[in-house]
Amino acid sequence: MTDVSMTVNGEERTASVPPETTLLTVLRENFFLTGSKLGCDVGDCGACTVLVDGIPVNACLMLAGQAEGRDIVTIEGLANQDGMHPLQQAFENLASLQCGFCGPGVIISAKALLEENPDPSVDDIRDALSGNLCRCTGYTKMIEAVQDAARIMRGESADEAA
Amino acid sequence: MKHRGKGIGCMWYPIGFTVAANPSAATVKVNEDGTATLLTGTVETGQGSLTVLGQIAAEELGISTEDVHVVSADTDATPMDTGAIASRTTYVTGNAIQLAAERAKNILFEVAAPMLGVRPDQLEARDRKIQVKGYPQSALPVGEVANHAQNGAGTPAIGSASYNPPTVAMDPETGQGKPFSTYVYATQIAEVEVDDETGEVQVIRIAAAHDCGTAINPMLVEGQVQGGISMGVGMALEEEMLFDDQGRQINPNLTNYIMPTSLDMPHIDVDIVENFDPTGPFGAKGVGEPTAVATSAAILNAVYDAVGVRVPNLPATSEKVLAAIKAKRNADPKRVSAS
Incomplete structure (x- = not known):
């Protein structure tokens, strides 16, 4: 197992996952942020797109370990209590x-x-x-x-x- | 060298099949707060059908669409529906909902008539009120009438109805008959640019004129047309399932089964040709599948206009278009390509 920690939508999050775990899997299954979708799982469809340090990335192609210490924004991070983005x-x-x-x-x-x-x-x-x-x-x-x-x-x- | 061309595709498409039973059913309940609850078996897949069906119920009851709570596709609670198929939902399910809402409304009229001192047939439902036709100052809020129907008259304002486009048997000898209830029509015009060195076709623009009867929600009609055109562009130029000799698909993923991206899509102009069909709910027919029908014909005609070649089997990939251009050059070497 690998310990990973990252900032997700402004919050510090950590998880202990097998090293082959993708960023998308950690977001969906460890952090329960299911807005990012698992579509093709090979980087063709873009349904899993998240921002990593401000750059759009297919989260299905990035290992969770590669997101260590980075700033992640998912669709859940856009709306706030004042309303939608x-x-x-x-x-x-x-x-x-x-x-x-x-x-x-x-x-x-x-x-x-x-x-x-x-x-x-x-x-x-x-x-x-x-x-x-x-x-x-x-x-x-x-x-x-x-x-x-x-x-x-x-x-x-x-x-x-x- | 790149060549521009324009092509036209026209189509008709059937709405509401009649060769077999094709029913939808609905229940509409008017609540004491003036809202309504609609039960329908049909499924929303993003096309906006529940919005349109809610609009139909609201229009019949004289209330706002936001007043209608739609409960759909719950087999424990909603009537069976033949399905979100065959571009039938607005037409067939919509008709069932309009009939159900009309029955609930008629109960409201029966209850309101003595309260307003008129006959039920002198009433109309508008602006969240039951009012006397021509005398809108003589009116009662829908919720107050619904409350009186429930707690005074003892006749709750609930209507249930079904609609089945009248089934017509086909002639067993000739196969002739009337297989559908109504039809929609469309014309699409495509402008393309064809590169005669690579065979690549870029669709620049598509103008699409569609008849769908009354456009109950024009924004959603536009969305259907735009989406259908993207499927038509894929069908015309890109999308093809390839199989090996064992029947296994050799391009089972989106890397090599190519579909349109935002870069492949043309500028689209949608023209909704309004038209009233007396058999549809408030004159509506349908729009879903017809939107993809004319696109590939228009694009392939535009390719012919641009470079003078026909590609008889879809998709007209760059390879096929280039092969057709080369074959044409070889057959007529003096003519390099169409102007």
């Missing part, structure tokens, strides 16, 4: 998700984009979401929601023309 609110307002399975990963990828680029073009957004597969939506309303959230986070109103 602007991205979550925009996704809800525009019905950007359908079955929702890809949603936690998509929103985390979008959050990483907006932290780096507060005013992304449609092509920037397509590029940022390209590692997150969605079977339901055609991505159209997701892209619109990321644009809306970006405007809100820049202090503009959501419905201003891009």
Whole structure:
């Protein structure tokens, strides 16, 4: 067993797990943060995307031990008692998700984009979401929601023309 | 060199099959606080059907969608439903819900009529009230009427109903008949860019005009069309299950079974062609599966417009498109490619 400790959504968390355990497994099964999804388990679908020191990572491809001492943000870390994150609110307002399975990963990828680029073009957004597969939506309303959230986070109103 | 082309695909699609029993059933209960509870057997898979079904109940009862509590897909508590299949939910389940809500509403009318000093047929349900048609100042809150129905008149405002698109036997000699209750129609136009050196097809834009009867929730209709187009793009250009000679799939994962990412999807313009179908709930038909039907035809016609080649079997992968372009060049060496 390996002892791992990391910051998850602002809290210090530790677990004792077999060394081959992935970050995703620790998040879901030791820390009970089941928002990050186990989709393909080989890094193709992006449903497990989390932020590691601010960078979007497929948690199914990272060993828990590699996350030692790092700062992890999952979908559970976005909303607070004041309400949802602007991205979550925009996704809800525009019905950007359908079955929702890809949603936690998509929103985390979008959050990483907006932290780096507060005013992304449609092509920037397509590029940022390209590692997150969605079977339901055609991505159209997701892209619109990321644009809306970006405007809100820049202090503009959501419905201003891009 | 890259060539642009445009292509059109048109389709019709059947809604509400009638070749076999195809029932849905629903129960609608109006509560004493003016809300309603809807029991339906159908399953929400993200397409928004429970929102649309709640809207149908709310519209019939003159209350708000947020007043309707939808209980779905619990076999202990809800009626059986033929299924969230065949683009039938809004049409068949929606009809059952409208009928059930109408029965509950008629109880409210019977109870409210003597309270308002009119006949039941002079009443309507609007703005969370039961009111006299043409005299909205003469009205009672829905909750107050529901309370009186329960505790005064002794006739709780509950309606149950089923709907089955009338089953019609097919002629056993000819196979002819009326297999579906109604139909929807759509046209999609694709604009593509084809690289004649690699065979790669990039879909630039798709304009999609869809008839779904009354669009009860236009935002959800758009979502269905956009999602269907992504499936159509995959079908046209990328998605193919490959098997070895033992029947084992050789591409059983998303590394080599390729489906559209955000980078593969075109700009999409959705045009909802409103239309009233008298057999549907508030004129609605359906929209789910039809959205994916016209896309591949439009894309492949656009490829032909761009480089003058037909790829007769899907998906039109880069390899197939390039092979078709080379075959065309070899057959007509003076013509390098279409303009």
